[in-house]
Amino acid sequence: MQNALLKNNSLLSQLKTQLRETTPRIEGRIKGTDRGFGFLETEDGKSYFVPPPHMKKVMHGDVVKAVLHEETDNKGQARETAEPEELIEMGLNRFIARVQKVQGKLAVVPDHPSIKQAIKGKAANGLDEKNLTEGDWVVANLERHPLKPNDTSFFVEVTQLVAKSDDHYAPWWVILARHNLPREQPVIDEDWTLTDPEGLVRQDLTSDNFFTLDSESTLDMDDALAVTPRSEGGWVLKVAIADPTAYVAEGSAADLEAKLRAFTLYLPARTVTMLPKVLSDDLCSLVENQRRPALVATLTLDESGAQLGSTEFSAAWIESKAKLDYLKVSDWLEGIGDWQPSSPDLAEALKALEALAAARLAWRHNNALVFKDFPDYRFVLDADGKLVDIVTEERRVGHKMVEEAMLLANVCAANFLTEKAGQGVYNVHQGFDSEKVASAVELIAEQGLTYHEEAFTPENLDTLLGFRHLRLALDNLESGWLDARLRRYQGFSLVSILPGPHFGLGFQGYATWTSPIRRYGDMLNHRIIKAILAGKTPQPIDESLPEQLTAARKTNRLAEREVKDWLYARFLEEKVGERFEAEIFNINRGGMRARLIANGAAVFIPGSSIHAVKDEIMCDADNSWIKIKDEVQYRVTDKIQIELTEVKVDQRSLIARISA
Known part of the structure; x- marks a missing residue:
């Protein structure tokens, strides 16, 4: 009898195995x-x-x-x-969570909109569990998973206390911790001594009338300008850029830390510098009336804004004669406000730079690309870290004067690096993705878009001129819908150590060197330029650098956006029921997303609040439109009126509906 049972159990086991295998x-x-x-x-x-x-x-x-x-x-x-x-x-490894005590024992709830369960855990060695209270923000690692061998449940180890539950600055600390970004400036104990490469000679340009033009609160001033009108028309423009490589030797502790950070991180109301502040805000910053090392590009332009001849690069000493503010200078040039330039020479230089910038803008309209301006939004916090206002800051004439000078200087740097070294840190954009350009051409043809009756083809869109013609044709359309659709077929702007065109700007080459205090790639371009000026062969750039810089740029942008989303939720929590003008920027199968014109916040509008009858509405992500009863009612870039209906601060989510 026992043998029969054993035999039956063996057969049953085999049967189960066979069933499972099939x-x-x-x-x-x-x-x-x-x-x-x-x-x-x-x-x-x-x-x-x-x-x-x-x-x-x-x-x-x-x-x-x-x-x-x-x-x-x-x-x-x-x-x-x-x-x-x-x-x-695993979907979760290292993650941010909030402490929740379950029957007096430590547990955490992941900071994720789709994960609500509390996971039991323990504090890591060195972290006192008694200091962890309900609602605190922590970093946790998932140590056990029910589908792992020998595990039967989820279990975490809490490794770091990020912020207490009542900390107003939690949005900053939490997002920085989520992305493993530093909270503070680098701390490097070093006797900062200026050291130039052998053979490099610095010109003394301290008598030139350089000035800086930034926001009033800016301390890390990395560019100064000097402009002189030419008697035959046009201008001589000198662009002086702060030179941190004079203090930061390749391979030093400061250099390695700057390479790791890659960029200065700009968050609302908080800046985390790439370099120690003694460098970024003092020794290297082009402070008013202080002698500073710089790299200088000298350019000659005709009255149309076209460059005459090649750019002269030099190492120099300069002294900024004035620290100017975008808004005050813009007011003065527009004939409003009380501010006045401190001297007739400065007034003449500002007028000359205004004229130069206008000529360069016209030149770019005719020869490259110009995109419409978008406002910046400044978050105003009180002394306790509470958000009290969001101020819209339009890009005015003062901003555009500096922008045109920097764009031109970066084009000149790309040309110089390509000609003299064949390498550098370039920003490249190839226009349409080669695998998607056929679909883009098909869509363009469907919409009947041409340029001077010339059809667009994969071949002409693969040229700077053809891409520029497409942009001009799109700019003439009343709606931005087609432009938004076509952007989905374009590639991303990438970092490259080899020269390449930047279709998005309309330039044959573009290499930034104008913010070395804030961007590691710009520091590398400085080192290459200085090596050339010293008659040396530049060191080859690490081939892995572009991927690292691209990843760091993406992480920084994510962190900035996530902090802003959190602050928007806090700011708008008390504005439920208020109406806003918004612009649709995304449509998916669940509804659409729109950006509030007043402050830049992104809201989600569910399909059910757009039209009550589910079978009559179609949210079409592929075509970026919403149809109701087979008629297109909403498209990406349409302006709409919305009413804010719900704010979920914990999820950083804003929900709205179409306002009648």
Whole structure:
């Protein structure tokens, strides 16, 4: 009898093994919901229901292998469900969370809109668990996962206290911790001594009438300008750029830290510098009436804004004669306000720079590309870190004067680096993605867009001139919808150590060197320029650098956006029910996203609040429009009136509806 039972158990085990081996399996990523169930989404776009019991074994974002089952839903219809059985990649590893005490014991809730469960854990060695209270922000690592071998549940280790629950500055600390970014300036104990390469000679240009033009609060002033009208028409423009490489030797502690940070990080009401502030705000900053080392580009322009001859680069000593403010200078040039230049020479120089900038803008309209201006939004905080206002700052004549000078200087640097070294840190943009340009041409043809009756083709869009003609044709359209659609077929701006065109700006080459205090790539371009001026062969640039700089730039932009989203939610929490003008910038299958004109905040407008009858509305992400009863009612770039209906501060989410 016992042998028969053993035999039957063996047969049953074999049967189960056979059934399991023949049961279909799939791989995909888990998408959780706030109702306990979830979905497994595959790379080919299919979605499978994951019942609540199985969701307890996985986390939103996990990549898993799952067994497929056929079940009948509560409506009697057959459907396939997924049972996760093997973990391929965890959706959570290191993450930000809030402390939650469960029966007096430590647990954390991930700071993620799709993950709500509290996960039990412990404090790491060196972190006192008694200091962790309800609602505190922490960094945690997921140590155990139910789908890992020998694990039966989720469990975390809390490694860092980021901010207390009542800290007004939590948005900054949390976002910086999320992206592993530093909170403060570099701390480097060094006797800063100016050291130039052997053979480099610095000209004494301290008598030239250089001035800086920045925001009033700027301390890290890295560019100064001197402009002189020519008797035969046009101007001589000198662009002086601060030279931190005079103090930061290649391979030094400050250099390695700058390379790691890659950029100065600009967050609302907080700046985290790439270099120690003793350099960025003092020794290297082009402070008024202080002798400073600089690299100087000297350019000659005719009255149309075209450059005459080549650019002369030199190492120099300069002394800024005035620290000027964008807004005051703009007021003076526009004939308003009380501010006046301190001397007739300065007044003449500002008038000359205004004329030069206007000529360069016209030149770019005719020979390159010009995009419309967008305002900046400044976040105003009180002494306790509470957001009290968001101020719109339009780009005025003072900003544009400096912008034109910097654009021109960076084009000249690209030409110089390409001719003299064949390498540098370039910003390149190839226009349309080669795999998408055919689709772009098809869309352009559908819309009947031409330039002077000339059709656009993949061949002419692969040239700077053809791309420029497309931009000019798009600028003449009343709606920005087609422009927004076509941007989806374009490539991204990339960092390259080899020369290449920048289609987005309309330039044959573009290499920034005008912000070496704030950008590591600009420091490298300074070193190459200085080596050339000293008669040396520049060191080859590490081939991995472009990828590192591109990744760092992306991370910094994400951090800036996430801090702003949090502050917007705080600021608008008390404005639910108010109406705003907005511009649609994205449409997806769930609704649309729009940006408030008044302050730049992004709101989501669900499809259900756009039109009540679900079967009559279609939110078409591919075409960037929304149809109601088969008629296009809304497109990306349309201006709409909205009413703010809900603010979820914890999720940094703003919900709105169309306002009648």
